[in-house]
Amino acid sequence: MTTTQPATTNRIAELNDVFRPSRSLGQEAWSRLIRNKASVVGMIIISFFIILAAFASVIAPENPLKINDGMRFLPPPFYKGSTNTQPDQRFLLGTDSLGRDVLSRVIYGARVSMVVGFIPTAIILMLGTVIGMISGYVGGRLDNVLMRLTDVIYAFPDLLFFIIVMVALRDSFLGRLMNGLILLFAALAIVNWVSVARLVRGQVLSLKQKEFVEAARCIGVKDARIMFRHILPNSLGPLIVSAAFSVPGLIITEAILGYLGIGLRPSTDSTAFFITSWGALMLDGQSAINGQPFLLLAPAICVALVVLAFTFLGDGLRDALDPRMRGTQ
């Protein structure tokens, strides 16, 4: 009875621990993500804006709805512009056309941008995933019909669809819910689910033939279960990346729609959660560029920062989740 045998196996086990720690795919991806400096910066920026949005009522220095008579278009205290108006120290970024504090309005505007980024993305993911999976898995005529439907929707120029829908339906019941946010979500979701569906369908088609699916079917696993428990987790990677890139696209779309005057309607109701949006602020600031450029600059910089952050994050996620990079550094 020697003790060397267990000792050797222990040492081999230890070696394994050192050289190949067992981690889940998620943990590995996360550590790769953290190593990407740009992604980390992106995540910090996004968290910052989420906090701004959630705690706007605490963070904002002034009341964003309070109209200050006689204080229109005040420049920020640090800016020597082309006008003679004296800035007021209370308004760190100056005031808008009705004398309301720009900084506070920008902070509150973060709410709409964050929401418009995340919620429609969630809807798009759910809708696109379900349709894509059904289409790819079931195949046949259903697949054909659904793909032709996506062709039709694809053919519609996005922005034009939004404009038509918003202009036509703004005054309807749907358009008045939550200052027009519901209509905006619906329009954004309708147009954008198509690419997600195609993505998922492609994934499903390529995975459908794999052995583990066939094996599952042999055992008698039901189709729906196969779809959701076996195929979906394997296609998560591209889906997450697609989500990360969808958010900034939606934020920019909201800014453009707001600029065109057909986005969220700014509210004067102090009990409303969504008061104004960055797009609406940019529309306000567009013509005031000579006297008070920060009315346009502040929301524009915010939009740019958020979009940049999400893009970095998306890049990082894509690199982190790419299975071919597994084991490499």
Place this chain on the structure above:
Amino acid sequence: MRKMFALLSLLVLASMVLAACGGAPTDAPAQPDQPAATDAPAVATDAPVVDAGPQTLRVDLNVYPDLIDPQKSSFVNEIATLKMIYMGLTTFNEKLETIPGSAESWTYNDDATQVVFTLKSGLVYSDGSALNAKRFEYAFQRNIDPATAGEYSSITDEILGAPEWRAADTAAEGYDPATFTAALGVKASHADGSDCADYEDTACDTFTLTFSKPAPYFATIAGIWVGYPAKQENIEEGGELWWNSSKFQIGNGPFIMDVVEPFVRQHFVPNPNFAGAGIPTYDLEYRYITDTAVSFEAYKNGELDIIESAAEDLATIEADPNLNAQHLQYAGSCTLLIKFGLEGVYTDPAGNSYDSPFKDKKVREAFAFSFDAVGWAKDVDGGLSLATWTWIPPGFPGYSADSPLSFDPARAQQALADSSYGGPDGLNALGLKLTFGDTPRNRQRSEWLVAKYKEHLGVDIALDPIDSTTFTAITKDPKTFPLLARQGWCADYPDPQNWLSVYWRSDTSFAQRQGYVNLEFDALTAQADVELDPVKRADLYNQAQQLLLADIPSAFGYNNLNHYLVQPWVKGLTPTPQDADWSGSVTPWTITVDAH
């Protein structure tokens, strides 16, 4: 790598060139080795290398007109072009009085049911062809003809037979326009009354209009664009699109339109045959820069001579002594009110319908006396409007500053307490709404208004933004007319009749939409309309205006301002309230443009 970059940048440049090159005129093949037509092609510009010839006045009009047809146009930018090319029977001076235009004089009969215009002798179009009364006969007939379907066709409805023709069913069997023109009170003739031969007949210098009821103000209407003498043969030759070509728009106005570049610019040269007060001494160019920030930059850069200043740039303009000196601000041609819907169907949040609270005069009084018009002009419109408590704007015939209205919050609160609602709580239960067309400017205005009514009256009013075109649509029907809406009136022509009788009399569409009825006012204006003596007439209209104000049909109000930046080398401009398009446009011949 370096070679690749050189190649690539060359390709980028080439592509730009190709892009611009795609627009070279049809004779471009003559210059095969020139990559781009960087010198002006024969058609487009008027900037010659040698600066000989007259100066050009460059005006920015924002939006390119959709349609430039005297009997079909209705928008300011469309009329801006028409005014330069044509002149009607009468025209206006800088005091907006009606003066001879193509006609040298006119006389009414005893009861003003007929007016006879005598044309100036030797009238010609810009191309030298004769202009006689038959041309004006055609113009007025065309305006009334239902086939034209002009947007201002109803403005000549006083003419005998006009409403009947306009209501005729053109698709019916046996419809013959000739029967209607024969019965129409529009007639061109020789001085002795005999018929004119044709458009070349130079003895045809008498034009008679007959009305279905007395209309002593019609000489003013005869001067607006619906009576401009466009040539029938040009219209027929050009077909539906005749108006889009400078070839067919031959007129008798101060200018000749010689270049039309759709959506980019229009160019005019002086008309040596102009029979008005003076021939302009400069070329005119209209540009259509939509974005106000861009046009302001262009103005500062010296690329434009007259632009409309934007409210957002006021502070910048005032801070710069040069710009400030170039900034003209004067009363415009519109009066705007906060209107009270009276006959609409209104429902409260619980779904019960109620009658308009504004039927109670005390409620109207409360809302009218708590409207701080001066504060509005200063804070909301940034100094770009003028507070007013009267209806007709300053500068217009019939203006009077007297008014029983003013800003008096204490009186307003008292009136509300005295009303049938007893105070703000009664009104708040109804769920009042302020409806407006959803533009950023209107949002700011409405937010301010709602906040102020809360402050002075304690009344809660919800914002009701809707699409602008929808707003216009619902204000056309008394059933859907909003409870509270900012709306106003911009005069068609400078006469108190257009301000009072056309707008507020209960049988007119405007008053009907709001649901406003005041029988005493109706009687007064009906009397004033047919009064021939100008002094008595003015007095009657004045009484009518005071009666109207005392009845508080809406909360008054403000006038818009005409606000333009004019370069210092543009001199002799005569501003009038009707300068909705550009400053000095009513009498463009007084302007001189120095070299710069």
Place this chain on the structure above:
Amino acid sequence: MTTYLIRRLFWLIPVLLTVSAVTFIIMRSAPGSPWDTDADRRQVDALTQKSLEAYYGLDKPMWRQFVGYVIGDWNSQTDKFVCGLVCGNLGPSYRQRGRSVQDILFAAPENQTFWQSRFGYSVRLGLSALVFAIFIGIPIGIIAALKQNTITDYIALFFATSGISVPSFVLAIFLIIIFGSWLHWVDIIVDDWTQVKYWLMPTLVLGFGTMAFTARLTRSAMLEVLRQDYIRTARAKGLAERVVVLRHMLKNALIPVITILGPALAGLVTGSFIIETMFSFPGMGRAYVQSIGQRDYSMIMGTTVVYALLVAVANLSVDVIYVFIDPRIRLEE
């Protein structure tokens, strides 16, 4: 292959029909008529409105109006049969009376060529923006990929990404102020669009986003290719780096870029209206947005159909090009 193409082309028809139908339904459900003007001025009176509606066939039932728009109908005033969309007639404009939509979009103005029509201008702007995007974006992407994770890569990436984060109208106004007012390098308002220099700014602003996207796409495609075994083989063989890059990498890396060319162009042409407004560019986009507010029904329908056709053809081109370029890919069906 040809049967596939023909089948896809045939599919364009129901696609365009659906697009027209959806646009039609949505637009007509908006209140307001094409002749409602500014609320403070005199409105069209009831009689004239009736004449206008009869002339344009707006008094007919909705289904008949739609069928009439697509196939054709008898004009109640002139009793002549007017062919619809199938004959290329996009309808009469309601605001620009006397002009048809195809005339507004495609006809050349007095003494000028087709390329000065509104459609021509928009397409030219889209093309030059695309060329700019490709010829700046691809080199940036290549350099970034070759120098991955160095400072050059980060700078290039940042530059490219900022291009898609800044809204175009913000970029436009600042460029105008910087290059027009401060530096006086360009005139702010354009005298005539045949001069190349006036195209630079709109092209730059319009193409910036696509340039950024192309750079990123090229970069990731190059990175993919870089990892391939055949590249390692080529290098091991001792080939010069330049030969490796040009002959082996570029061809394969550019596949994804070439496939997006079509949709990118379509996106540029259809998304140019903000640029057109800022620079007062005489293109299609500005007219389109204006017509929506004015309720010019035919203009809206006609322009939407034109845009949809462009986008559909562009999307089709993606699949077709894929087949030609990459022999490994088999078409589905």
